[in-house]
Amino acid sequence: xxxxxRAELEQALDKWEASVRKSLSKSPERKQEFINTSNVPVKxxxxxxxIEDLPYLEEIGFPxxxxxxxxxxxxxxxxxxxxxxxxAGFGTAEESNKRYHYLLQQGQTGLSVAFDxxxxxxxxxDHEMAIGEVGKVGVAIDSLRDMEILFDxxxxxxVSTSMxxxxxxxxxxxxxxxxxxKQGVPFKDLxxxxxxxxxxxxxxxxxxxxxxxxxxxxxxxxxxxxxxxxPQWNTISISGYHIREAxxxxxxxxxxxxxxxxxxxxxxxxxGLDVDEFAPRLSFFFNSHLDFFEEIAKFRAVxxxxxxxxxxxxxxxxxxxxxxxxxTQTAGCTLTAQQPYNNIIRxxxxxxxxxxxxxxxxxxxxxxxxxxxxxxxxxxxALRTQQLIAYETNVCDTVDxxxxxxxxxxxxxxxxxxxxxxxxxxxxMGGAVKAIEKGFIQREIQDSAYKYQKEIExxxxxxxxxxxxxxxxxLNTRILRVDPxxxxxxxxxxxxxxxxxxxxxVERSLKRLRETAEGEENLMPTIYEAVKSYATxxxxxxxxxxxxxxxxxxxxxxR
Amino acid sequence: MEQKRKIRVLAAKPGLDGHDRxxxxxxxxxxxxxxxxxxxxxxxxxxQIVEAAIQEDVDVIGLSILSGAHDYHFPKVMELLxxxxxxxxVVIGGGIIPEEDIPKLKECGIKEIFxxxxxxxxxxxxxEENVKRRD
Numbered sequence: 001x002x003x004x005x006r007a008e009l010e011q012a013l014d015k016w017e018a019s020v021r022k023s024l025s026k027s028p029e030r031k032q033e034f035i036n037t038s039n040v041p042v043k044x045x046x047x048x049x050x051i052e053d054l055p056y057l058e059e060i061g062f063p064x065x066x067x068x069x070x071x072x073x074x075x076x077x078x079x080x081x082x083x084x085x086x087x088a089g090f091g092t093a094e095e096s097n098k099r100y101h102y103l104l105q106q107g108q109t110g111l112s113v114a115f116d117x118x119x120x121x122x123x124x125x126d127h128e129m130a131i132g133e134v135g136k137v138g139v140a141i142d143s144l145r146d147m148e149i150l151f152d153x154x155x156x157x158x159v160s161t162s163m164x165x166x167x168x169x170x171x172x173x174x175x176x177x178x179x180x181x182k183q184g185v186p187f188k189d190l191x192x193x194x195x196x197x198x199x200x201x202x203x204x205x206x207x208x209x210x211x212x213x214x215x216x217x218x219x220x221x222x223x224x225x226x227x228x229x230x231p232q233w234n235t236i237s238i239s240g241y242h243i244r245e246a247x248x249x250x251x252x253x254x255x256x257x258x259x260x261x262x263x264x265x266x267x268x269x270x271x272g273l274d275v276d277e278f279a280p281r282l283s284f285f286f287n288s289h290l291d292f293f294e295e296i297a298k299f300r301a302v303x304x305x306x307x308x309x310x311x312x313x314x315x316x317x318x319x320x321x322x323x324x325x326x327x328t329q330t331a332g333c334t335l336t337a338q339q340p341y342n343n344i345i346r347x348x349x350x351x352x353x354x355x356x357x358x359x360x361x362x363x364x365x366x367x368x369x370x371x372x373x374x375x376x377x378x379x380x381x382a383l384r385t386q387q388l389i390a391y392e393t394n395v396c397d398t399v400d401x402x403x404x405x406x407x408x409x410x411x412x413x414x415x416x417x418x419x420x421x422x423x424x425x426x427x428x429m430g431g432a433v434k435a436i437e438k439g440f441i442q443r444e445i446q447d448s449a450y451k452y453q454k455e456i457e458x459x460x461x462x463x464x465x466x467x468x469x470x471x472x473x474x475l476n477t478r479i480l481r482v483d484p485x486x487x488x489x490x491x492x493x494x495x496x497x498x499x500x501x502x503x504x505x506v507e508r509s510l511k512r513l514r515e516t517a518e519g520e521e522n523l524m525p526t527i528y529e530a531v532k533s534y535a536t537x538x539x540x541x542x543x544x545x546x547x548x549x550x551x552x553x554x555x556x557x558x559r
Numbered sequence: 560m561e562q563k564r565k566i567r568v569l570a571a572k573p574g575l576d577g578h579d580r581x582x583x584x585x586x587x588x589x590x591x592x593x594x595x596x597x598x599x600x601x602x603x604x605x606x607q608i609v610e611a612a613i614q615e616d617v618d619v620i621g622l623s624i625l626s627g628a629h630d631y632h633f634p635k636v637m638e639l640l641x642x643x644x645x646x647x648x649v650v651i652g653g654g655i656i657p658e659e660d661i662p663k664l665k666e667c668g669i670k671e672i673f674x675x676x677x678x679x680x681x682x683x684x685x686x687e688e689n690v691k692r693r694d
Contacts, residue, residue: 117575117626121602129604132631133575206577206601246580333580337675370675372657373627446583453584457678466676474658481657482627557583557598 006052013047020044036294037452038251040414046406054413059304063399065319067307069300069412070400071358072323077396083361084386085162085327089114089139090373091486093149096139100154102376106383110361111154111192112162114138115172120207122168122541125490135486137373138164142494143536147175148182157185161192162237162327162361167209169196170218170524171540174531177230193234193283193327196222199260199432200239202551203441204246209541212433214548218523219264220271223278225524234283236264237327244287245333247449250298251415253287255422256432256441258306262423263432265314275314279321288350288357289331295350296402297411299357302326305416328354329363335370339465339473343367348385355389356402362386373482439554446556494536501534509533510543517547566690568619571599571608573636576626581653585621588679594619594686605635612640612648618690621682622669624654629664637668649689653677 034042064074115138118130201208240257307322330350364382366374455461509530
């Protein structure tokens with residue numbers, strides 16, 4: 001290993017910069033300043049001088065070892081590729097079940113369930129607020145009966161299932177457990193994830209039901225219940241994805257996600273849990289956006305930052321409590337309705353960044369998502385994009401191939417520092433819940449979103465096919481549409497269910513649920529009983545709404 | 560000299576979808592262009608939107624939906640406006656709305672639909688050209 005004198009290197013660099021500056025008058029650079037989405041100026045060149053303050057063993061280290069900058073497993077993709085997991089679901093449980101079987105046949109390795117909005121907000125399909133929304137952005141689930149159809153023929157002991165469900169996560173998890181019980185699969189064998197990240201719903205995604213207090217109680221009840229009953233289940237997926245989709249920068253995505261993470265850990269500790277009892281089952285979810293190197297550095301920065309938070313702030317002892325295991329999805333907000341085939345390429349770059357950043361699972365968006373629900377063909381191309389990266393590019397043959405790059409390491413550290421500054425500010429406000437109630441996080445995100453849009457409109461940011469390289473075209477000719485009859489089908493099924501089930505048993509289970517909600521015991525066992533009595537999602541959430549009340553959002557715009 | 564009344568806009572999210580990035584960006588741009596914007600927040604029923612529009616005496620209603628429920632909510636808002644005898648409000652919409660749905664939405668009285676990639680300047684221009692000033 002060559003050893004330069006620092007002074008010697010500095011001198012040589014100065015000399016090189018001087019000669020470059022001279023040539024700039026003749027051949028100027030494209031821009032005066034190069035700045036990434038997080039406002040970090042990007043230098044012309046990075047050298048060993050940029051990472052000389054970064055002690056390798058403390059800050060970078062080895063894969064599978066603290067602080068996990070280079071990855072959470074020692075062999076990473078040399079052992080096994082990431083889980084290829086396409087988010088899917090629409091219409092009725094029957095239609096979605098068919099799509100899941102198709103995806104598994106195509107070589108997908110995990111399921112990811114999209115629920116429709118009424119389900120996500122705890123309304124049955126026959127609720128007035130559900131009109132127009134049933135089965136639209138995901139599958140409609142009203143009761144255990146729908147869940148049984150959704151997973152028909154899918155062995156729950158063998159697949160891992162991720163469910164994008166937050167406010168009513170406890171109810172959908174209970175339904176999943178009930179299906180498993182009917183299949184004869186023990187709870188300890190169930191693998192999967194519920195999103196269960198309510199805090200980002202308040203700032204970015206919008207499917208909240210209850211106010212923060214009771215919501216945090218439900219979250220910690222799930223942590224506690226699963227640590228005993230479902231030891232392989234990821235009890236939460238602390239999500240930066242939607243924060244980024246709502247318009248945040250990469251640094252804000254890291255900072256706000258980890259600030260939310262801190263709030264969950266604190267709540268669970270306050271509820272009397274030991275940190276190493278629940279923290280190994282926390283998982284994360286990030287966005288993979290367009291700025292290729294910034295995204296790779298972001299994933300590495302998250303791992304280092306969270307490891308330190310868990311060790312230093314929460315005194316975790318188990319290394320698994322310090323690991324950021326994360327799912328990634330490519331950035332839906334970067335897809336364009338114009339020239340939709342270009343989206344295939346955007347997604348490929350973003351997917352590659354996620355892989356080079358060490359993701360544990362990945363959803364690649366379909367090229368038609370700026371127009372409609374993805375068609376089967378578009379989903380296949382999206383999945384093939386991941387398979388191409390895995391099987392044809394050989395980028396997976398060594399661990400963290402970009403580690404050691406002067407640029408990547410320096411950018412990783414820059415993101416860590418800037419995210420730490422934000423987390424400090426949020427700490428000073430009293431934590432993430434307080435920062436959300438004040439509207440701070442919402443305002444930061446919307447300001448960044450506006451800045452991004454302005455850059456596009458002023459031409460400072462290019463969107464190929466939208467503000468440059470445009471063509472005359474007719475948008476979206478073939479689109480997948482959800483049959484508007486879905487709501488009728490669901491309502492009919494609900495009516496049948498209410499006629500067939502033991503309604504006294506339902507009454508009893510809902511009464512017990514109310515008592516538990518009013519008290520302090522863990523909610524999960526009573527929710528499980530209610531689900532098994534075929535109480536509907538709307539009935540269960542209705543009881544909880546009455547006891548807990550509903551969240552009133554902080555207005556952060558207009559007057 | 561009497562000052563010209565600012566154009567008043569109700570930015571509204573009908574339905575259950577929480578994707579409010581777009582509507583907030585548009586609302587901010589309209590405010591910067593000198594309009595007065597009232598944002599309803601997410602999860603509004605068509606009834607709530609129409610009531611707010613009447614109460615706030617707006618010139619424009621901007622509706623945004625990304626869940627695909629525009630086929631129910633947009634016509635419903637128009638129907639309720641008609642019921643209440645409101646005819647001078649310019650209603651525009653945005654979101655993920657398939658092109659083939661646009662003629663039907665326009666038929667029921669939506670003045671224009673702005674899809675993904677629309678510049679906020681285009682929306683500002685459209686509003687300025689279509690609102691009859693009530694000085």
